[in-house]
Amino acid sequence: MEFLSTLIQDFEKLHAANVSAASITAPTPTATAPVDGVDGVIGALSGNDEAGNAAAIVFYGTRTSADNETFTARVTGWRKVGDLWIPIPLLALTLTQGTSVGVAGQAVGASEYFADTITASSAYTSAYELVGPADNGVACVKVDFFGCRKLQVQLAKGTNASCNALAGVF
Numbered sequence: 001m002e003f004l005s006t007l008i009q010d011f012e013k014l015h016a017a018n019v020s021a022a023s024i025t026a027p028t029p030t031a032t033a034p035v036d037g038v039d040g041v042i043g044a045l046s047g048n049d050e051a052g053n054a055a056a057i058v059f060y061g062t063r064t065s066a067d068n069e070t071f072t073a074r075v076t077g078w079r080k081v082g083d084l085w086i087p088i089p090l091l092a093l094t095l096t097q098g099t100s101v102g103v104a105g106q107a108v109g110a111s112e113y114f115a116d117t118i119t120a121s122s123a124y125t126s127a128y129e130l131v132g133p134a135d136n137g138v139a140c141v142k143v144d145f146f147g148c149r150k151l152q153v154q155l156a157k158g159t160n161a162s163c164n165a166l167a168g169v170f
Helices: none
Strands: 040-044 056-061 070-081 085-102 112-123 126-133 142-146 150-157 163-167
Touching: 040 056, 040 163, 056 070, 056 085, 056 150, 070 163, 112 126, 150 163
Parallel strands: none
Antiparallel strands: 040 150, 056 112, 056 142, 056 163, 070 085, 070 150, 085 112, 126 142
């Protein structure tokens, strides 16, 4: 009997510091490989070289004052031809922070609020799933790698003060 399996990977913080930029610039083709752990890039391979085909992404940020502050995200896939890396737009998101917070001294701190609502403002593929109860719980988006070697998650603050994301490949 054969069994289906899922690659299990912990979340990784996608940006070393929370992002406070107010806009996102669309990536352009480049001869420089997007680097895992830099500017929100996560690779399709885990540390043991088993390939994942999707990523789960959770968003959070700091607030300026109130519940329901917003920010945006853009998910881009990266594919290669020779030494040229080509960005493939996959998904643009609008995120709303709820009241669920992290824990002091952890990757998501006690003053950082998880997004509880995620909406697709632009979807360039149907290979995604939004999991957002809009009940102050933690929302998540599942994005298929779409055959790309890497995914990049870019962020821009909206009415909140700053934002960040966690992602894990499966």
